Each structure stands twice: as structure tokens, then as C-alpha cells.
Amino acid sequence: MKRSRVPAAVTVLVLLFFYLPILILAVQSFNAAKFGGSWKGFSLRWYEELLQREDIHRAAWNTLAVATSSTLVSMILGTLAAWVIHRYGRTTLQRFHYGLVYAPLVVPDILMGMSLLLLFVNLSIPLSLGTIILAHTTFCISYVAFVVLGRLQDFDDTLIDAAQDLGAGWGSIAGRILLPLLGPGILAGGLLAFTLSIDDFVITFLVSGPGDTTLPLKIYSMMRRSTPTVINALSVVMMAVTFTIVIISQRMTQKKL
DSSP: OOOOSHHHHHHHHHHHHHHHHHHHHHHHTTBOSSSOSSOOOBOOHHHHHHHHOHHHHHHHHHHHHHHHHHHHHHHHHHHHHHHHHHHHTTSHHHHHHHHHHHHHHHSOHHHHHHHHHHHHHHTTOOOSHHHHHHHHHHHHHHHHHHHHHHHHTTOOTHHHHHHHHTTOOHHHHIIIIIHHHHHHHHHHHHHHHHHHHHHOOHHHHHHOOTTOOOHHHHHHHHHHHSOHHHHHHHHHHHHHHHHHHHHHHHHHHHOOO
16 A cells, blocks of 8 residues: 655645744844845854844843743752642642642733732832742743653652661652652753743743843844844844753653653
8 A cells, every 4th residue: 555645745844834934044144134135145244243242142141040040949849849749649739739830831921921010019029130030930830840740750659668668868868869860850840941931021021120131022122123134143042052952851851760
């Protein structure tokens, strides 16, 4: 029987739909033309200009500060949440806890951003990088928690029972059993949270203060009054970083115990 070529054709079309715009953007970032309407030769001038833009550098530092801080906090809280849900998930309280952790994954960004903005305003908290970090932590915790929960599905709880029978306390259990075995899942969740924090726009736009500009906000501002080709170069750099982090995260998630 002759095999159908329809699945292969559909796969190629889907891949083109997803990645052809990205490929065009990457090619245009090397275009010498100022507005990218026509090809005027290969050039690195836009990457050179990108290196000289102090405003973009400040936005990049803000982005790294927010992403690093929210990732570290979410790794700690997300891992604790996953462990508690896994260990005591049969209780009514932990089922409710599971729903709270799951909610940020399905709530629209605009709704979460507006809710956090109203919370900060009602508590008289001035909008700043601190509020951005708090907002990013709220949704990053959920991603870390569910990645670690996936890791805990194959976890052998008898290891803890055996360690307790041998007189080990929870400090030794956490340092010598839990962290080594759950480490790849925790790091994978952290890398995923870091990627999501770097790319977030909607929530950041709503809870940021004056002057607290991250790269997504900077790109949005540049789209209206700056050179498009510089934005192409910046987007290529951001995509390269994001893809690298995602690939590392996937490999850590797939690593067997």
C-alpha cells in the first residue's frame, strides 16, 4: 500500500506557518536597508548599533534582574508547593491548594495583571521593579510547581521511609535525597520560569512604574518611533537566548531519575 504524503505535507505547512516569520525577521536583521523594504546587502550595522544603545542595555539589565529574582523565589516556593501537594494531596486543603497553584496557568494575563495592579494600588504599594518581581513570581511559581510535580510522579517515597528508619532527619533527607533527585526538575522549572519572565509583556506593562522598562516594554516603545531593523536584531538575540533556555529545560525534564 502506498503511503500517504498528506501528513508530511501538513507537517511542513505547520512548520512554515510557525517558523517562516521568525526566519524572515532573522534575515532582515542582517539587511543593510534602514526600513527593510528591500534587500540592500548583508550588514552587521544593526547589531553594532544595538551594542551602542544604552537605553536598551538598561532595559536588558532590568529584565535580567526581574527574571533572576522571580525565578529564584519561584524555584523555592514552587518546589515547596509541589512537595506539599504530592505528600499530602489527598486532603481537602491540599486539593484546594492544587487549584490555587493551577489557576495562574489558565487565568488570562490581562486579568491577572489588572488584579495585581488593583492589589498594589489598594495597598498603596508604589509601582516599581519590586512590583514587577512580585507579579512575575505569582505565575512563575505555578510553572515550577507543575514541572516538579511531574518529577515527583516517579519518586519512590520508600526512600524517605528508609532514611527515617536509619535515623535521618528532614534536613539530611532534603539535602541528600530530595534535592539530588529532584534537582533536574527544579532547574528545568526555573529555566522555564526565567524564559516566561523575560518574554512577559502584558502583566509587566500593567504593574511597571515610570522608568522601570524591561525589554518587551522597550521593544513595544521602539516599534512606534525607532528603527525597525534594530528591533529585528534585538528580537533575534532574545529568541536565541529563549530557544537555548527552552532546549536546556527540555533536556533536564526528560532526564531520567
